[in-house]
Amino acid sequence: xxxxWTRGVAFLRxxxxxxxxxxxxxxxxxxxxxxxxxxTRSSFVAQKKLYGYLKARMGTRYxxxxxxxxxxxxxxxxxxxxxxxxxxxxxLHTVAKVASSGALEREDASALARHCHTQGLAHNRExxxxxxxxxxWRKTFEKxxxxxxxxxxxxxxxxxxxxxxxxxxxxxxxxxxKRHDREIVENSIRFAFGEVTRAFRERADLPALxxxxxxxxxxx
Numbered sequence: 001x002x003x004x005w006t007r008g009v010a011f012l013r014x015x016x017x018x019x020x021x022x023x024x025x026x027x028x029x030x031x032x033x034x035x036x037x038x039x040t041r042s043s044f045v046a047q048k049k050l051y052g053y054l055k056a057r058m059g060t061r062y063x064x065x066x067x068x069x070x071x072x073x074x075x076x077x078x079x080x081x082x083x084x085x086x087x088x089x090x091x092l093h094t095v096a097k098v099a100s101s102g103a104l105e106r107e108d109a110s111a112l113a114r115h116c117h118t119q120g121l122a123h124n125r126e127x128x129x130x131x132x133x134x135x136x137w138r139k140t141f142e143k144x145x146x147x148x149x150x151x152x153x154x155x156x157x158x159x160x161x162x163x164x165x166x167x168x169x170x171x172x173x174x175x176x177x178k179r180h181d182r183e184i185v186e187n188s189i190r191f192a193f194g195e196v197t198r199a200f201r202e203r204a205d206l207p208a209l210x211x212x213x214x215x216x217x218x219x220x
Contacts, residue, residue, distance in 0.1 A: 102210020
């Protein structure tokens, strides 16, 4: 089987380890806890759904593909772009819920979203690509929150629009092979976020989060 196979298996084991998310039932009642929840769940969903799609599409060839340096690099690029989209979506969803329950003003909600997004990137700083790409993610997110009506997002749950598109676009699979996969792939990541949002709903103390953010703003 050789060195390449061993390296491929090691990569798979490392990926599997990263997908193991410790069960956490503690209340989300501080801004730091909110940021941690957003960052870790965004990373988890991005990796789980990307690797899951690749494995489903490639079948028995899946382990051997990790012998290809180009393919591995493509996965790493895809993983980061899907993570950035997941971070954007989950930040909007959770902050909209906090803003709605805590009656945050638009500018306060936008500032909280900006803070959570920044902390989410910082949480994964060691894996991030060149600064130009990260700057582009920040600009895209800034434009998104500028166009966001927080109360509407809180009610209709329409935050999860970027991550399904990113997963389909960036997955390193030939276009002719995935052209019939869009609906299944995009729905799979929406379903994964359904579990995340249920956990947030059960654990989040929304008024406490709103108060915590306003106190943090007042204390500089």
